[in-house]
Amino acid sequence: MGLFSLAMSDIPPVKSIAVIGGMGVLLVYLLVIYVLPPLLIRFASSGWRQNSSLKAFLDNIVNYAIELSLTFPKRIVIGLLLGALVLSYFAFQVESESNLYKFFSDDHRINKATEAIAHQFSGTTIVNVVFDSDPDSILSSKFLKNLDDLKGQIEAIEGISRVFSPADVLKQMHWAFHGEKQEFFAVPDDDSLIQQYFFIYDGDDLYNFLSRSQKRLKMTLNLDVQGANEIEGVVAQVEERIKSIGFTDVQWRYGGHGKMFSDQENLIISDLFKSVAVSFSLILLLMAIMWQSFRDALYCFIPNFLPVLSMFILMGMFGIWLDMGTAMIASVTVGIAVDDTIHIFNGYRKRIGTLPIKDIIHEVYNESGRAIIITTLILSSQFAVLSFASFAPLRNFGLLTTTGVLAALVFDLLFLPALIVLVHKRNQNITA
Secondary structure, three states: OOOHHHHHOOOHHHHHHHHHHHHHHHHHHHHHHHHHHHHHHHHHHHOOOOOHHHHHHHHHHHHHHHHHHHHOHHHHHHHHHHHHHHHHHHHOOOOEOOOHHHHOOOOOHHHHHHHHHHHHOOOOEEEEEEEEOOHHHHOOHHHHHHHHHHHHHHHOOOOEEEEEOHHHHHHHHHHHOOOOOHHHOOOOOOHHHHHHHHHHOOOOHHHHOEOOOOOEEEEEEEEOOOOHHHHHHHHHHHHHHHHHHOOOOOEEEEEOHHHHHHHHHHHHHHHHHHHHHHHHHHHHHHHHHHHOOHHHHHHHHHHHHHHHHHHHHHHHHHOOOEOOOHHHHHHHHHHHHHHHHHHHHHHHHHHOOOOOHHHHHHHHHHHHHHHHHHHHHHHHHHHHHHOOOOOHHHHHHHHHHHHHHHHHHHHHHHHHHHHHHHHHHHOOOOOO
16 A cells, blocks of 8 residues: 555656556565465475574564563653653754755766856756747737747856757847948837748747747757755746746747756655555555554554654754655655554454453564564665665665654564553453
Protein backbone atom coordinates (compact mmCIF):
# COMPACT_ATOMS: atom_id res chain seq x y z
CA MET A 1 0.00 0.00 0.00
CA GLY A 2 2.87 2.35 0.80
CA LEU A 3 4.35 1.88 -2.65
CA PHE A 4 1.11 1.71 -4.61
CA SER A 5 -0.02 4.98 -3.03
CA LEU A 6 2.69 6.72 -5.06
CA ALA A 7 0.82 5.71 -8.23
CA MET A 8 -1.45 8.72 -7.62
CA SER A 9 1.44 10.93 -8.67
CA ASP A 10 1.17 12.90 -11.91
CA ILE A 11 4.94 12.51 -12.42
CA PRO A 12 5.66 9.45 -14.60
CA PRO A 13 8.94 8.31 -12.92
CA VAL A 14 7.30 8.33 -9.48
CA LYS A 15 4.29 6.45 -10.83
CA SER A 16 6.59 3.87 -12.43
CA ILE A 17 8.43 3.31 -9.15
CA ALA A 18 5.07 2.82 -7.43
CA VAL A 19 3.81 0.21 -9.86
CA ILE A 20 7.09 -1.71 -10.22
CA GLY A 21 7.85 -1.56 -6.48
CA GLY A 22 4.35 -2.64 -5.50
CA MET A 23 4.39 -5.54 -7.93
CA GLY A 24 7.82 -6.52 -6.60
CA VAL A 25 6.48 -6.74 -3.05
CA LEU A 26 3.60 -8.91 -4.23
CA LEU A 27 6.10 -11.16 -6.01
CA VAL A 28 8.11 -11.48 -2.80
CA TYR A 29 4.91 -12.55 -1.04
CA LEU A 30 4.27 -15.30 -3.59
CA LEU A 31 7.87 -16.51 -3.35
CA VAL A 32 7.81 -16.64 0.45
CA ILE A 33 4.45 -18.41 0.66
CA TYR A 34 4.74 -20.88 -2.20
CA VAL A 35 8.44 -21.25 -3.12
CA LEU A 36 10.32 -20.91 0.16
CA PRO A 37 8.55 -23.72 2.15
CA PRO A 38 9.52 -26.50 -0.32
CA LEU A 39 13.09 -25.19 -0.32
CA LEU A 40 13.19 -25.26 3.47
CA ILE A 41 11.89 -28.83 3.50
CA ARG A 42 14.35 -29.88 0.81
CA PHE A 43 17.41 -28.56 2.67
CA ALA A 44 16.22 -29.12 6.24
CA SER A 45 18.35 -32.25 6.57
CA SER A 46 21.51 -30.37 5.70
CA GLY A 47 22.03 -29.44 9.34
CA TRP A 48 22.12 -25.65 9.24
CA ARG A 49 24.44 -24.17 11.78
CA GLN A 50 23.57 -21.13 13.85
CA ASN A 51 26.02 -18.54 15.07
CA SER A 52 25.45 -18.78 18.82
CA SER A 53 27.51 -15.68 19.64
CA LEU A 54 25.53 -13.55 17.19
CA LYS A 55 22.29 -15.01 18.54
CA ALA A 56 23.31 -14.16 22.11
CA PHE A 57 24.37 -10.66 21.10
CA LEU A 58 21.04 -9.92 19.40
CA ASP A 59 19.10 -11.44 22.31
CA ASN A 60 20.95 -9.17 24.72
CA ILE A 61 20.00 -6.10 22.69
CA VAL A 62 16.35 -7.15 22.57
CA ASN A 63 16.19 -8.05 26.27
CA TYR A 64 17.85 -4.81 27.34
CA ALA A 65 15.42 -2.74 25.25
CA ILE A 66 12.40 -4.68 26.54
CA GLU A 67 13.44 -4.42 30.18
CA LEU A 68 13.97 -0.70 29.78
CA SER A 69 10.57 -0.15 28.17
CA LEU A 70 8.74 -2.38 30.67
CA THR A 71 10.44 -0.78 33.68
CA PHE A 72 9.78 2.80 32.62
CA PRO A 73 6.84 2.58 30.17
CA LYS A 74 5.35 5.98 30.95
CA ARG A 75 8.71 7.75 30.79
CA ILE A 76 9.57 6.04 27.50
CA VAL A 77 6.26 6.93 25.82
CA ILE A 78 6.08 10.49 27.15
CA GLY A 79 9.79 11.11 26.54
CA LEU A 80 9.75 9.94 22.93
CA LEU A 81 6.49 11.73 22.14
CA LEU A 82 7.70 14.92 23.81
CA GLY A 83 11.04 14.70 22.00
CA ALA A 84 9.27 14.19 18.68
CA LEU A 85 6.98 17.15 19.42
CA VAL A 86 9.87 19.48 20.25
CA LEU A 87 12.02 18.40 17.34
CA SER A 88 9.05 18.61 14.93
CA TYR A 89 9.95 22.31 14.72
CA PHE A 90 12.67 21.27 12.28
CA ALA A 91 10.17 19.31 10.19
CA PHE A 92 8.31 22.56 9.50
CA GLN A 93 11.57 24.13 8.33
CA VAL A 94 11.91 21.69 5.42
CA GLU A 95 12.05 23.65 2.18
CA SER A 96 10.37 22.43 -0.95
CA GLU A 97 12.88 23.12 -3.70
CA SER A 98 14.53 21.46 -6.70
CA ASN A 99 17.58 22.55 -8.59
CA LEU A 100 19.02 20.13 -11.13
CA TYR A 101 22.41 21.83 -11.03
CA LYS A 102 22.63 21.45 -7.23
CA PHE A 103 22.21 17.72 -7.68
CA PHE A 104 25.86 17.72 -8.82
CA SER A 105 28.98 19.11 -7.17
CA ASP A 106 30.04 22.68 -7.93
CA ASP A 107 33.10 21.49 -9.86
CA HIS A 108 31.06 19.10 -12.03
CA ARG A 109 31.52 19.81 -15.74
CA ILE A 110 27.83 20.55 -16.27
CA ASN A 111 27.93 23.28 -13.62
CA LYS A 112 31.14 24.72 -15.02
CA ALA A 113 29.72 24.79 -18.55
CA THR A 114 26.48 26.37 -17.37
CA GLU A 115 28.35 29.05 -15.45
CA ALA A 116 30.48 29.85 -18.51
CA ILE A 117 27.42 30.13 -20.79
CA ALA A 118 25.59 32.35 -18.29
CA HIS A 119 28.65 34.59 -17.88
CA GLN A 120 29.47 35.00 -21.58
CA PHE A 121 26.02 34.77 -23.17
CA SER A 122 22.80 34.54 -21.15
CA GLY A 123 20.96 32.46 -18.59
CA THR A 124 20.29 28.84 -19.46
CA THR A 125 16.82 28.51 -17.90
CA ILE A 126 14.22 29.09 -20.62
CA VAL A 127 10.67 30.32 -19.99
CA ASN A 128 8.38 31.11 -22.92
CA VAL A 129 5.38 33.42 -22.90
CA VAL A 130 3.05 32.35 -25.72
CA PHE A 131 0.41 34.74 -27.08
CA ASP A 132 -2.57 33.51 -29.11
CA SER A 133 -5.00 35.54 -31.22
CA ASP A 134 -5.91 36.24 -34.86
CA PRO A 135 -3.23 37.67 -37.23
CA ASP A 136 -4.73 41.15 -37.20
CA SER A 137 -4.25 41.35 -33.44
CA ILE A 138 -0.91 39.55 -33.17
CA LEU A 139 0.79 41.66 -35.88
CA SER A 140 -0.88 44.97 -35.07
CA SER A 141 1.23 47.98 -34.19
CA LYS A 142 -0.60 48.38 -30.89
CA PHE A 143 0.08 44.83 -29.74
CA LEU A 144 3.72 44.79 -30.87
CA LYS A 145 4.40 48.11 -29.17
CA ASN A 146 2.88 46.74 -25.98
CA LEU A 147 5.04 43.65 -26.44
CA ASP A 148 8.15 45.79 -26.83
CA ASP A 149 7.18 47.79 -23.74
CA LEU A 150 6.66 44.51 -21.87
CA LYS A 151 10.13 43.39 -22.90
CA GLY A 152 11.66 46.50 -21.33
CA GLN A 153 9.80 45.93 -18.09
CA ILE A 154 10.72 42.25 -17.96
CA GLU A 155 14.41 42.93 -18.61
CA ALA A 156 14.42 45.06 -15.45
CA ILE A 157 13.46 42.03 -13.34
CA GLU A 158 16.37 40.60 -11.38
CA GLY A 159 17.17 37.09 -12.56
CA ILE A 160 16.36 37.69 -16.24
CA SER A 161 19.35 38.20 -18.54
CA ARG A 162 17.74 38.27 -21.99
CA VAL A 163 14.30 38.68 -23.59
CA PHE A 164 13.54 38.13 -27.28
CA SER A 165 10.38 38.31 -29.40
CA PRO A 166 9.37 38.96 -33.07
CA ALA A 167 9.12 42.63 -32.16
CA ASP A 168 12.94 42.69 -32.06
CA VAL A 169 13.12 41.35 -35.63
CA LEU A 170 10.59 43.95 -36.75
CA LYS A 171 12.55 46.80 -35.17
CA GLN A 172 15.73 45.61 -36.86
CA MET A 173 14.01 45.54 -40.26
CA HIS A 174 12.41 48.97 -39.81
CA TRP A 175 15.79 50.38 -38.79
CA ALA A 176 17.61 48.75 -41.74
CA PHE A 177 15.06 49.95 -44.32
CA HIS A 178 15.47 53.54 -43.13
CA GLY A 179 19.19 53.90 -43.47
CA GLU A 180 19.95 52.54 -40.02
CA LYS A 181 18.82 55.76 -38.42
CA GLN A 182 18.39 55.38 -34.68
CA GLU A 183 14.94 57.04 -34.58
CA PHE A 184 13.58 54.21 -36.75
CA PHE A 185 14.71 51.49 -34.36
CA ALA A 186 11.15 51.07 -33.15
CA VAL A 187 7.90 49.29 -33.96
CA PRO A 188 6.22 51.06 -36.93
CA ASP A 189 2.86 52.75 -36.43
CA ASP A 190 1.47 51.42 -39.73
CA ASP A 191 -0.11 47.93 -39.55
CA SER A 192 0.20 47.50 -43.31
CA LEU A 193 3.91 48.24 -43.22
CA ILE A 194 4.33 45.64 -40.48
CA GLN A 195 2.56 43.06 -42.65
CA GLN A 196 4.88 43.90 -45.55
CA TYR A 197 7.99 43.56 -43.41
CA PHE A 198 6.99 40.08 -42.24
CA PHE A 199 5.96 39.16 -45.79
CA ILE A 200 9.36 39.92 -47.31
CA TYR A 201 11.38 38.50 -44.42
CA ASP A 202 13.29 35.53 -45.88
CA GLY A 203 14.85 34.04 -42.75
CA ASP A 204 13.63 30.91 -41.02
CA ASP A 205 14.66 31.95 -37.51
CA LEU A 206 11.63 34.24 -37.25
CA TYR A 207 9.38 31.21 -37.25
CA ASN A 208 11.00 30.02 -34.06
CA PHE A 209 8.99 32.80 -32.46
CA LEU A 210 6.02 33.31 -34.81
CA SER A 211 3.80 30.56 -36.20
CA ARG A 212 3.42 30.51 -39.99
CA SER A 213 -0.30 31.03 -39.56
CA GLN A 214 0.62 34.22 -37.65
CA LYS A 215 -1.87 33.33 -34.93
CA ARG A 216 0.69 32.50 -32.27
CA LEU A 217 3.70 34.46 -31.05
CA LYS A 218 6.35 33.55 -28.52
CA MET A 219 8.49 35.70 -26.25
CA THR A 220 11.52 33.85 -24.87
CA LEU A 221 13.03 34.70 -21.49
CA ASN A 222 16.51 33.58 -20.45
CA LEU A 223 16.71 33.30 -16.66
CA ASP A 224 19.86 33.30 -14.56
CA VAL A 225 18.19 31.26 -11.80
CA GLN A 226 17.81 27.47 -11.72
CA GLY A 227 15.85 26.67 -8.54
CA ALA A 228 12.16 25.82 -8.91
CA ASN A 229 11.08 28.40 -6.31
CA GLU A 230 13.32 31.07 -7.82
CA ILE A 231 11.87 30.39 -11.27
CA GLU A 232 8.35 30.58 -9.86
CA GLY A 233 9.17 33.91 -8.22
CA VAL A 234 10.49 35.37 -11.49
CA VAL A 235 7.48 34.10 -13.45
CA ALA A 236 5.17 35.70 -10.86
CA GLN A 237 6.84 39.07 -11.50
CA VAL A 238 6.49 38.57 -15.26
CA GLU A 239 2.80 37.84 -14.71
CA GLU A 240 2.42 41.15 -12.88
CA ARG A 241 4.04 43.04 -15.77
CA ILE A 242 1.77 41.36 -18.33
CA LYS A 243 -1.35 42.19 -16.34
CA SER A 244 -0.24 45.78 -15.81
CA ILE A 245 -0.04 46.35 -19.57
CA GLY A 246 -3.46 44.75 -20.04
CA PHE A 247 -3.35 42.95 -23.37
CA THR A 248 -6.79 42.84 -24.97
CA ASP A 249 -8.11 40.27 -27.47
CA VAL A 250 -4.98 38.18 -26.79
CA GLN A 251 -4.57 35.11 -24.60
CA TRP A 252 -1.27 34.18 -23.06
CA ARG A 253 0.25 31.20 -21.25
CA TYR A 254 3.65 29.93 -20.20
CA GLY A 255 5.86 27.14 -21.50
CA GLY A 256 9.45 26.04 -21.70
CA HIS A 257 11.70 23.90 -19.54
CA GLY A 258 11.94 26.46 -16.75
CA LYS A 259 8.18 26.70 -16.26
CA MET A 260 7.79 22.93 -16.49
CA PHE A 261 10.48 22.43 -13.84
CA SER A 262 8.81 24.95 -11.52
CA ASP A 263 5.39 23.32 -11.95
CA GLN A 264 6.93 19.90 -11.34
CA GLU A 265 8.01 20.98 -7.86
CA ASN A 266 4.43 21.95 -7.03
CA LEU A 267 3.26 18.56 -8.30
CA ILE A 268 5.81 16.84 -6.07
CA ILE A 269 4.42 18.55 -2.97
CA SER A 270 0.80 17.79 -3.82
CA ASP A 271 1.77 14.20 -4.66
CA LEU A 272 3.56 13.86 -1.33
CA PHE A 273 0.52 14.81 0.70
CA LYS A 274 -1.78 12.67 -1.43
CA SER A 275 0.42 9.58 -1.31
CA VAL A 276 1.13 9.91 2.43
CA ALA A 277 -2.56 10.44 3.21
CA VAL A 278 -3.62 7.47 1.08
CA SER A 279 -0.80 5.25 2.35
CA PHE A 280 -1.46 6.00 6.03
CA SER A 281 -5.24 5.68 5.60
CA LEU A 282 -5.03 2.33 3.80
CA ILE A 283 -2.54 0.86 6.25
CA LEU A 284 -4.66 2.03 9.18
CA LEU A 285 -7.78 0.58 7.57
CA LEU A 286 -6.17 -2.77 6.78
CA MET A 287 -4.84 -3.12 10.34
CA ALA A 288 -8.27 -2.24 11.72
CA ILE A 289 -9.87 -4.91 9.53
CA MET A 290 -7.23 -7.49 10.44
CA TRP A 291 -7.62 -6.96 14.20
CA GLN A 292 -11.25 -5.84 14.10
CA SER A 293 -10.31 -2.91 16.29
CA PHE A 294 -9.69 0.62 15.14
CA ARG A 295 -8.18 1.43 18.54
CA ASP A 296 -5.53 -1.28 18.22
CA ALA A 297 -4.79 -0.20 14.68
CA LEU A 298 -4.31 3.37 15.89
CA TYR A 299 -1.94 2.26 18.67
CA CYS A 300 0.18 0.40 16.13
CA PHE A 301 0.09 3.29 13.73
CA ILE A 302 1.81 5.71 16.13
CA PRO A 303 5.22 3.94 16.17
CA ASN A 304 5.09 3.88 12.36
CA PHE A 305 4.26 7.56 11.99
CA LEU A 306 7.10 8.68 14.26
CA PRO A 307 9.91 7.25 12.05
CA VAL A 308 8.51 9.22 9.12
CA LEU A 309 8.46 12.33 11.29
CA SER A 310 12.08 11.66 12.27
CA MET A 311 13.11 11.75 8.62
CA PHE A 312 11.53 15.15 8.09
CA ILE A 313 13.17 16.37 11.30
CA LEU A 314 16.52 15.25 9.89
CA MET A 315 15.77 17.04 6.61
CA GLY A 316 15.00 20.26 8.46
CA MET A 317 18.09 20.04 10.65
CA PHE A 318 20.50 19.51 7.76
CA GLY A 319 18.74 21.63 5.14
CA ILE A 320 17.83 18.73 2.84
CA TRP A 321 15.28 19.80 0.27
CA LEU A 322 11.96 18.14 -0.35
CA ASP A 323 12.42 17.29 -4.02
CA MET A 324 11.80 14.51 -6.53
CA GLY A 325 14.13 12.18 -4.64
CA THR A 326 12.98 12.77 -1.06
CA ALA A 327 9.25 13.12 -1.77
CA MET A 328 8.87 9.33 -1.89
CA ILE A 329 10.54 8.48 1.41
CA ALA A 330 7.43 8.78 3.60
CA SER A 331 5.31 6.28 1.70
CA VAL A 332 8.21 3.88 1.19
CA THR A 333 9.37 3.97 4.81
CA VAL A 334 5.96 3.53 6.41
CA GLY A 335 5.36 0.55 4.16
CA ILE A 336 8.60 -1.04 5.39
CA ALA A 337 8.29 -0.05 9.06
CA VAL A 338 4.74 -1.30 9.55
CA ASP A 339 5.84 -4.86 8.75
CA ASP A 340 7.69 -5.38 12.05
CA THR A 341 4.96 -3.70 14.06
CA ILE A 342 2.34 -6.05 12.65
CA HIS A 343 4.47 -9.10 13.54
CA ILE A 344 4.92 -7.93 17.13
CA PHE A 345 1.39 -6.77 17.81
CA ASN A 346 -0.18 -9.79 16.17
CA GLY A 347 1.91 -12.06 18.38
CA TYR A 348 0.82 -10.04 21.41
CA ARG A 349 -2.88 -10.27 20.54
CA LYS A 350 -2.74 -14.04 20.07
CA ARG A 351 -1.37 -14.48 23.60
CA ILE A 352 -3.69 -12.10 25.44
CA GLY A 353 -5.14 -13.80 28.52
CA THR A 354 -2.68 -16.70 28.47
CA LEU A 355 0.16 -15.08 30.40
CA PRO A 356 0.87 -11.94 32.43
CA ILE A 357 1.34 -8.95 30.13
CA LYS A 358 5.11 -8.64 30.69
CA ASP A 359 5.64 -12.34 30.05
CA ILE A 360 3.67 -12.02 26.81
CA ILE A 361 5.87 -9.17 25.64
CA HIS A 362 9.04 -11.07 26.54
CA GLU A 363 7.82 -14.15 24.68
CA VAL A 364 6.81 -12.16 21.58
CA TYR A 365 10.12 -10.34 21.39
CA ASN A 366 12.13 -13.48 22.06
CA GLU A 367 10.36 -14.99 19.08
CA SER A 368 10.55 -12.01 16.69
CA GLY A 369 13.18 -9.66 18.13
CA ARG A 370 16.22 -11.13 16.38
CA ALA A 371 14.41 -11.31 13.05
CA ILE A 372 13.37 -7.65 13.37
CA ILE A 373 16.93 -6.52 14.03
CA ILE A 374 18.39 -8.63 11.22
CA THR A 375 15.82 -7.50 8.64
CA THR A 376 16.32 -3.88 9.71
CA LEU A 377 20.10 -4.18 9.33
CA ILE A 378 19.71 -5.80 5.92
CA LEU A 379 17.28 -3.13 4.69
CA SER A 380 19.20 -0.21 6.15
CA SER A 381 22.50 -1.47 4.72
CA GLN A 382 20.97 -1.68 1.24
CA PHE A 383 19.63 1.86 1.46
CA ALA A 384 22.83 3.10 3.10
CA VAL A 385 24.78 2.13 -0.02
CA LEU A 386 22.83 4.81 -1.89
CA SER A 387 24.13 7.47 0.52
CA PHE A 388 27.53 7.21 -1.20
CA ALA A 389 26.08 8.17 -4.60
CA SER A 390 27.33 11.37 -6.23
CA PHE A 391 23.81 12.22 -7.45
CA ALA A 392 22.22 14.24 -4.61
CA PRO A 393 18.59 12.97 -4.80
CA LEU A 394 19.77 9.35 -4.74
CA ARG A 395 22.16 10.10 -1.88
CA ASN A 396 19.49 11.85 0.18
CA PHE A 397 16.96 9.11 -0.52
CA GLY A 398 19.37 6.48 0.77
CA LEU A 399 20.37 8.50 3.84
CA LEU A 400 16.83 9.39 4.87
CA THR A 401 15.33 5.96 4.22
CA THR A 402 18.11 4.36 6.26
CA THR A 403 17.34 6.80 9.08
CA GLY A 404 13.64 6.01 8.87
CA VAL A 405 14.16 2.25 8.95
CA LEU A 406 16.56 2.45 11.93
CA ALA A 407 14.19 4.82 13.73
CA ALA A 408 11.37 2.32 13.16
CA LEU A 409 13.49 -0.35 14.88
CA VAL A 410 14.03 1.92 17.89
CA PHE A 411 10.33 2.66 18.19
CA ASP A 412 9.42 -1.02 17.81
CA LEU A 413 11.89 -2.09 20.53
CA LEU A 414 11.27 0.74 23.00
CA PHE A 415 8.08 2.65 22.25
CA LEU A 416 5.72 -0.17 21.19
CA PRO A 417 6.15 -2.47 24.25
CA ALA A 418 5.89 0.52 26.58
CA LEU A 419 2.73 1.64 24.79
CA ILE A 420 1.26 -1.87 25.00
CA VAL A 421 1.84 -1.91 28.78
CA LEU A 422 0.16 1.47 29.25
CA VAL A 423 -2.79 0.53 27.05
CA HIS A 424 -3.09 -2.83 28.82
CA LYS A 425 -3.38 -1.12 32.21
CA ARG A 426 -6.23 1.03 30.92
CA ASN A 427 -8.08 -1.94 29.45
CA GLN A 428 -10.09 -3.56 32.21
CA ASN A 429 -11.14 -6.45 29.98
CA ILE A 430 -7.62 -7.91 29.86
CA THR A 431 -6.35 -9.93 32.79
CA ALA A 432 -2.97 -8.65 33.89
